[in-house]
Amino acid sequence: MQENLLNQIDLNNIPKHVAIILDGNGRWAKKRFLPRFKGHQEGMKRVVEIVEVASDIGIKYLSVYAFSTENWKRPVLEVNSLMDLLVYYVEIQLDRLKKNNVRVITLGDISKIPAKAKNAIIKACNETSSNTGMVLNIALNYGGRDDIINATKNIIKDLELEKINLDNLNEDIFKNYLYTKNQPDVDLLIRSGGEKRLSNFLLYQTAYAELYFTDCLWPDFKEEELFKSIIDYQNRNRRFGGV
Numbered sequence: 001m002q003e004n005l006l007n008q009i010d011l012n013n014i015p016k017h018v019a020i021i022l023d024g025n026g027r028w029a030k031k032r033f034l035p036r037f038k039g040h041q042e043g044m045k046r047v048v049e050i051v052e053v054a055s056d057i058g059i060k061y062l063s064v065y066a067f068s069t070e071n072w073k074r075p076v077l078e079v080n081s082l083m084d085l086l087v088y089y090v091e092i093q094l095d096r097l098k099k100n101n102v103r104v105i106t107l108g109d110i111s112k113i114p115a116k117a118k119n120a121i122i123k124a125c126n127e128t129s130s131n132t133g134m135v136l137n138i139a140l141n142y143g144g145r146d147d148i149i150n151a152t153k154n155i156i157k158d159l160e161l162e163k164i165n166l167d168n169l170n171e172d173i174f175k176n177y178l179y180t181k182n183q184p185d186v187d188l189l190i191r192s193g194g195e196k197r198l199s200n201f202l203l204y205q206t207a208y209a210e211l212y213f214t215d216c217l218w219p220d221f222k223e224e225e226l227f228k229s230i231i232d233y234q235n236r237n238r239r240f241g242g243v
């Protein structure tokens with residue numbers, strides 16, 4: 001089945017930047033009478049697999065929404081377990097990420113996350129910083145509105161320092177103040193778990209993204225689901241406002 005789907009993919013038209021909202025871990029666990037943490041644990045395994053296959057098929061930028069600015073509202077135990085999972089992910093995957101030439105970048109204000117998670121992720125970013133393959137953006141304490149406000153504040157600072165000029169400020173300059181600086185816009189945004197909203201993910205960067213929503217819960221999102229989303233993307237007619 002995967003082979004069949006893979007054959008339908010045009011490898012010359014792979015979306016450059018794919019963003020994923022990993023939703024449905026809690027419901028996956030609930031259906032099995034398991035604690036929510038088990039859903040996140042299984043979800044992490046899918047992150048491992050999808051990172052590998054995305055890099056194999058030539059996706060250049062993969063953004064995953066690991067923890068949003070709103071996720072602090074969750075019970076403290078769940079927040080802690082998500083942070084622990086992140087540390088575990090980075091620790092067990094770092095060698096593999098290096099081997100696959102993947103570069104890890106964080107999106108969001110990581111100054112607010114627990115030291116252990118922060119240190120692990122900074123280590124992964126540093127140790128992969130010269131890799132030239134796929135960029136893996138891990139969104140942590142990330143919010144699209146926060147991204148835009150943070151960019152605006154830094155633009156104002158640079159205006160005051162006369163590093164930039166108000167008359168020249170345009171979309172290209174603005175983009176480079178976002179957490180995704182130097183990266184292309186999102187081409188394909190995938191959301192698992194059945195909800196059809198952006199939930200504050202990459203609001204500026206998804207202006208012309210193709211949106212793909214699936215009922216598949218994230219822990220069930222195997223490589224064939226990624227292939228299906230890419231086939232769907234390749235059948236869209238992207239006009240970027242033109243005719």
Ligand code: FPP
Binds near residue numbers: 065
């Ligand atoms: C949404 O499911 C999922 C999250 C808030 C966390 C996603 C995090 C991981 C899969 C852990 C590891 C991530 C990385 C990048 C290493 P939900 O809890 O909102 O599910 P529900 O809507 O069914 O309750």
